[in-house]
Amino acid sequence: MTHSIRTDTHRVHHDGGHADWRDTATRYALLPLRVFLGITFIYAGLDKLTDSAFMQEAGSGSIGDMMRTVRDSAAVPALVDLALKNPVAFGNAIAFGELAVGLGILLGLLGRLAALGGALISLSLWLTVSWAADPYYYGNDLVYLMAWLPLVLAGTPILSADAAIRSRRRGRLGGYR
Numbered sequence: 001m002t003h004s005i006r007t008d009t010h011r012v013h014h015d016g017g018h019a020d021w022r023d024t025a026t027r028y029a030l031l032p033l034r035v036f037l038g039i040t041f042i043y044a045g046l047d048k049l050t051d052s053a054f055m056q057e058a059g060s061g062s063i064g065d066m067m068r069t070v071r072d073s074a075a076v077p078a079l080v081d082l083a084l085k086n087p088v089a090f091g092n093a094i095a096f097g098e099l100a101v102g103l104g105i106l107l108g109l110l111g112r113l114a115a116l117g118g119a120l121i122s123l124s125l126w127l128t129v130s131w132a133a134d135p136y137y138y139g140n141d142l143v144y145l146m147a148w149l150p151l152v153l154a155g156t157p158i159l160s161a162d163a164a165i166r167s168r169r170r171g172r173l174g175g176y177r
Helices: 021-028 031-050 063-073 077-085 087-107 111-128 140-154 161-175
Strands: 004-007 010-013
Touching (some): 077 111, 111 140
């Protein structure tokens, strides 16, 4: 008869057996979300930075025109007004923020902080750009906000720079005992 004790998210079997597939699936459950959000946010940042029409104060496809278009339908028009003070700087801030968040979550470096950054970017875009989507669930920024929340809570505990750093720290601490 095999007995197991639940410790965190995996089982330790007293007979030396391996944890079942469900435990492994649980450990890796957030990995597809990390990969998707990381690649998507890196792509979004690069897309903005390489689109010369987007990074303009005015003109077809510009950040400035987009912000002026959504101003009256935004949940928080003050955020749009703030962006309109310098639309190009705002566009660059969003683009570099998306790059930093995407790389951070993909590499698992400061995972919770990266996920919080992604959630804040998504929240600000939902409250401004996609707020008027009707019905509300057509606004993709709300979905991205919800997708970031599990990573804010869980961080990047596996296959990540955070995990490697934790492991090194434990190894050094173990050597001093």
